[in-house]
Amino acid sequence: MFSWPKWRRTAESVLVLLALVVGPLTSIPVFAQVADSSLSGTITSASGSRIPNAVLSLKNTVSGYITSAKSKEDGSYVFRNLLPGTYELSVSAVGFEVARTIMTIKPASSQAVNLVIRRGSTAASPNVGGVVNSKRVSELPLNGRSASDVAVLEPGVATARTQASGQAQRGFGTQMTISGARPRQNDSRLDGISVNDYANGPPGSALGVNLGVDAVEQFSVLTSNYPAQHGRSSGGIISASTRSGTNRFHGDVYEFFRNSALDARNYFDIQKPPFRRNQFGASLGGPIWKDKTFVFGDYEGLRQSLGVTQVGTVPSAAVRAGNLSTGPIAVDANVLRFVDAFYPLPNGPILGSGDTGIFNFSDQELTPENYFTVKVDHNLSKGDALNGTYMFDSGTVRQPDELNNKRTGYDSRRQFLTLNETHTFSPRLLNSFRFGINRVVAITGLTFPSGNPLASDSSFGAVPGKNAAGISVPGITAFSGGLGTQSNFQFHWTSSQGYDDLSLTKGKHGLKFGFGLERFRDNIFAVSDPGGVFSFNSVSDLLGNVPFSLSVTITSTITGRGLRQTILGT
Numbered sequence: 001m002f003s004w005p006k007w008r009r010t011a012e013s014v015l016v017l018l019a020l021v022v023g024p025l026t027s028i029p030v031f032a033q034v035a036d037s038s039l040s041g042t043i044t045s046a047s048g049s050r051i052p053n054a055v056l057s058l059k060n061t062v063s064g065y066i067t068s069a070k071s072k073e074d075g076s077y078v079f080r081n082l083l084p085g086t087y088e089l090s091v092s093a094v095g096f097e098v099a100r101t102i103m104t105i106k107p108a109s110s111q112a113v114n115l116v117i118r119r120g121s122t123a124a125s126p127n128v129g130g131v132v133n134s135k136r137v138s139e140l141p142l143n144g145r146s147a148s149d150v151a152v153l154e155p156g157v158a159t160a161r162t163q164a165s166g167q168a169q170r171g172f173g174t175q176m177t178i179s180g181a182r183p184r185q186n187d188s189r190l191d192g193i194s195v196n197d198y199a200n201g202p203p204g205s206a207l208g209v210n211l212g213v214d215a216v217e218q219f220s221v222l223t224s225n226y227p228a229q230h231g232r233s234s235g236g237i238i239s240a241s242t243r244s245g246t247n248r249f250h251g252d253v254y255e256f257f258r259n260s261a262l263d264a265r266n267y268f269d270i271q272k273p274p275f276r277r278n279q280f281g282a283s284l285g286g287p288i289w290k291d292k293t294f295v296f297g298d299y300e301g302l303r304q305s306l307g308v309t310q311v312g313t314v315p316s317a318a319v320r321a322g323n324l325s326t327g328p329i330a331v332d333a334n335v336l337r338f339v340d341a342f343y344p345l346p347n348g349p350i351l352g353s354g355d356t357g358i359f360n361f362s363d364q365e366l367t368p369e370n371y372f373t374v375k376v377d378h379n380l381s382k383g384d385a386l387n388g389t390y391m392f393d394s395g396t397v398r399q400p401d402e403l404n405n406k407r408t409g410y411d412s413r414r415q416f417l418t419l420n421e422t423h424t425f426s427p428r429l430l431n432s433f434r435f436g437i438n439r440v441v442a443i444t445g446l447t448f449p450s451g452n453p454l455a456s457d458s459s460f461g462a463v464p465g466k467n468a469a470g471i472s473v474p475g476i477t478a479f480s481g482g483l484g485t486q487s488n489f490q491f492h493w494t495s496s497q498g499y500d501d502l503s504l505t506k507g508k509h510g511l512k513f514g515f516g517l518e519r520f521r522d523n524i525f526a527v528s529d530p531g532g533v534f535s536f537n538s539v540s541d542l543l544g545n546v547p548f549s550l551s552v553t554i555t556s557t558i559t560g561r562g563l564r565q566t567i568l569g570t
Helices: 004-025 132-138 147-153 334-342 539-543
Strands: 037-045 055-060 066-070 078-083 087-090 100-104 108-113 115-117 157-159 176-177 187-190 218-224 238-240 250-257 275-289 293-315 356-381 384-400 406-426 428-451 470-472 490-507 508-526 532-534 549-551 562-569
Touching: 004 218, 004 470, 037 087, 037 100, 055 078, 055 532, 078 132, 078 428, 078 490, 078 508, 078 562, 100 384, 147 157, 147 218, 187 549, 293 384
Parallel strands: 037 108, 037 115, 187 238, 470 532
Antiparallel strands: 037 078, 055 066, 055 087, 087 100, 157 176, 218 238, 250 275, 275 293, 293 356, 356 384, 384 406, 406 428, 428 490, 490 508, 508 562, 532 549
């Protein structure tokens, strides 16, 4: 026969030996990828003496998951590999009443709670730092209810206004600088899985927002001096965790709106353009199997119609007749036909010497978006917990072009899947395994008919089979071309990730081992100026048909790019 405690100690020793042998042999450049949290502290009596062998029980108030530990000779204790959430910590010792306290564990954090237990009293004295939990996140007055905006409220975090979002080449998320780092040096994580996009930027939709505030359990930002377990990026670490269901059903239904009836007219508006934004949704969580299986789901829809006033500079009627301020010129008939087709006459003041004037108009920018997420938690046993999350987010933008000849737009679609299994072998040995897939698709440079039917007339094209080419002239608004002639990009990004973390408490020492594996599949298809762009040095050169250059894609050279990369961290 064998002794189970002795066998367990032997297994733990073997695991430590393997980690010490394998670790030094792994000399390749790696990035640590550990997302667990820990809780530690000391147990003392009212007189200040340390209490050894106190029994501690830590219960997740949402899932019911329970783990236990004992205080050491110096009264210290530690819990490792904890999932973010709200916990109840109870402490009992011989001759003392049971003490209980409620605390919130932040994602990827090390927190301390010191408890004072008294004879004949259940009082406890926790010492926990602040955290942005689900209630605080959902009640913040966020414009567009973008969860990423919570990070900007932290010290050392600022929006990088020069890094414009909404243009797919740089991603759609809110660009932030953390402790002076570049926006694409940060790492955004959801349930322990990196959700950076194809530009290594933060998550976001075509509208530039990161919906799902009601599905966020906790949100934290590590700006500097974070533990060595964090790697992959040299900037800040932005972590969030999704909400879970509980033993009681809970949910809400909501709608937020903005309306131009409450706005003032912009200085450039001829009349106040209409603006309507409706954000609505519902969330519901509860038990599938009481004390065992829980589910939480959230849907959020966004419908925005934003009036956009465009102010452009166009050739005046005098110039089109060849009467320039520098003297008369002969106007090329083909150029005049092109200018009259795509450059409207000024409807505002004539500028300077009279060669150009102001043209302005208002039209609607339409941006529908749909977001939903679902999370399932299941307690396999007292020391074994499993949870999984799926998220879907799809958004589109359709807006007028610079001269009201057509509509342009871009699309985004995000999907996220993760599975997390946490196993407690003993109060001293815990293991956490995570697997996740983050997929982002973004398409920019889309064009649609609107306003001017000549935008789809190929007789104006410079490339066979294409519509009107683009025009670039100093002093007047650039014309981006007819339908299907703009530069366009298609990004298809998939990141598959797997992590395993092992935490071992040995006497007064805490040992942590693990590995992370991330595989990138980045497929890019880019077409630059498929219809061509003519550049002219002046308005007179334009009217005289004297181009300086033509930029156009050679169709036979257009190919996609498939980038593959693997990151291994130990």
